[in-house]
Amino acid sequence: MRVAIVGAGLAGLVAGRALQAAGATVQLFDKGRSPGGRLATRRIGGATVDHGAQFFTARTPAFARQVAEWQSRGLVRVWSRGFGDNDGHDRYVGTDGMNSLAKDLARGQSVSCSTMAFAVRPTGDGGWKVVLDDGAEHAADAVIVTCPLPQAFALLIDSGVDLDESVFRVDYDRTIGFLARLDGPAALPPTGGVQNGDEVFSFIGDNAHKGISTEPAVTFHASPAWSEANWHEDHDTLARLLTTAARPWLGASTIVEHQLKKWRLATPRTIWPDPCWTTAGGRIVVAGDAFAGPRVEGAHNSGLAAAHALLG
Ligand SMILES: Cc1cc2nc3c(=O)[nH]c(=O)nc-3n(C[C@H](O)[C@H](O)[C@H](O)COP(=O)(O)OP(=O)(O)OC[C@H]3O[C@@H](n4cnc5c(N)ncnc54)[C@H](O)[C@@H]3O)c2cc1C
Numbered sequence: 001m002r003v004a005i006v007g008a009g010l011a012g013l014v015a016g017r018a019l020q021a022a023g024a025t026v027q028l029f030d031k032g033r034s035p036g037g038r039l040a041t042r043r044i045g046g047a048t049v050d051h052g053a054q055f056f057t058a059r060t061p062a063f064a065r066q067v068a069e070w071q072s073r074g075l076v077r078v079w080s081r082g083f084g085d086n087d088g089h090d091r092y093v094g095t096d097g098m099n100s101l102a103k104d105l106a107r108g109q110s111v112s113c114s115t116m117a118f119a120v121r122p123t124g125d126g127g128w129k130v131v132l133d134d135g136a137e138h139a140a141d142a143v144i145v146t147c148p149l150p151q152a153f154a155l156l157i158d159s160g161v162d163l164d165e166s167v168f169r170v171d172y173d174r175t176i177g178f179l180a181r182l183d184g185p186a187a188l189p190p191t192g193g194v195q196n197g198d199e200v201f202s203f204i205g206d207n208a209h210k211g212i213s214t215e216p217a218v219t220f221h222a223s224p225a226w227s228e229a230n231w232h233e234d235h236d237t238l239a240r241l242l243t244t245a246a247r248p249w250l251g252a253s254t255i256v257e258h259q260l261k262k263w264r265l266a267t268p269r270t271i272w273p274d275p276c277w278t279t280a281g282g283r284i285v286v287a288g289d290a291f292a293g294p295r296v297e298g299a300h301n302s303g304l305a306a307a308h309a310l311l312g
Pocket of ligand 1: 117147
C-alpha cells in the first residue's frame with residue numbers, strides 16, 4: 001500500500017512509522033522547514049527553548065510503551081511530578097528539547113519538508129493524489145491528513161468526500177509565546193515550571209531547569225484568553241506588554257534577548273470521541289490531537305489509530 005501523509009507533526013510521524021513497519025510505502029509532506037509541528041524547539045543566541053509543547057504525560061499503555069522506549073535510549077527524562085503539588089504523574093521532556101523526539105521518529109522515513117499540500121483529490125481509478133502547491137502531484141492508495149482541522153478541511157474540500165461538519169467545525173485556542181534569554185537565573189519555584197501562575201500566563205517553563213539550555217532562558221505562554229484579546233497588537237506592543245508581565249518571574253535577572261511566537265491553532269477546543277476519522281471506504285483518514293486529546297499523548301495515539309485504520 002502506498003500512503004501519503006500530510007503533516008509530519010507527532011501524529012503523522014507515528015502513523016508513518018507504524019505503516020512503514022507493516023510494509024507500506026510512505027511519503028510524508030510538511031510545510032514546515034523541519035518535522036515536528038507543535039513539538040518545537042529553537043535556539044536564541046546560545047540558549048535552547050521549547051516553544052510549543054513544554055512537557056507531556058503518559059497515561060495510556062500505548063504511549064507509555066513509546067515513552068519507555070525513548071527513556072531507555074536517553075531521549076526523554078522526567079522533569080517533575082506536577083507544577084505545584086506532586087500529583088504522582090511524571091511530566092516528561094525531550095532530553096535535547098521536544099523537537100528531538102520528532103527528529104527521532106522521522107529517521108528512516110521519507111519526509112518532504114517545506115512542502116505545502118494544496119489539495120487531496122481522487123485520481124479517477126480508485127486511488128488518491130496529493131496536489132502540492134507547486135502543482136506537483138503525488139499518487140497514493142490512501143491518504144492520512146494530520147494537520148489541524150481547519151487546514152484539513154481546506155485540503156479535503158475538493159476531494160468529493162462528505163466532510164462531516166461536526167468533525168471539522170472545531171475552533172482552536174490561540175497561544176502567544178514569549179521566549180526570553182536572561183543574563184541570570186529565573187526566579188521560578190523549585191519545579192522550574194508554573195501553571196496558571198497569574199492572569200497573563202498559562203505556563204512558564206525554565207529551559208535551563210529542564211536541562212535543555214546551558215544558558216538561562218524562559219518560555220512564557222500567554223493564556224488563551226489573553227492571547228485572543230491581544231492577538232492583533234503589533235509586535236512592539238506585545239513585546240512591551242509581555243516583558244512587563246514577565247518581570248515578576250525573573251528575580252534579579254534581566255532579559256537580554258526575546259522572541260515572540262504566535263500559535264493561531266494551538267489547542268483544539270473540542271475533541272472528537274474517536275481516535276481518528278475515516279472516509280472514502282477507509283482510504284482517507286484524518287488524525288491529530290483533535291481526536292485523541294489536545295496534547296502530545298493524544299497526537300501520538302491518534303497517529304497510531306490512523307495507521308491501524310488503514311492496516312485493518
Ligand atoms: C503553545 C503550545 C503549548 C503546548 N503545550 C503542551 C504541553 O505542555 N503538553 C502537551 O502534552 N501538549 C502540549 N501542546 C499540544 C501538543 O503540542 C500537540 O497536541 C501535538 O504536538 C499535536 O501534534 P499533531 O501531530 O496532532 O499536530 P501538529 O504538531 O500541528 O502537526 C501538524 C503538521 O501539519 C503541517 N501542515 C499543516 N498544514 C499543512 C499543509 N497544507 N501541507 C503540509 N503540511 C501541513 C504543520 O506544519 C505541522 O507540522 C502544546 C501546543 C502548543 C501550540
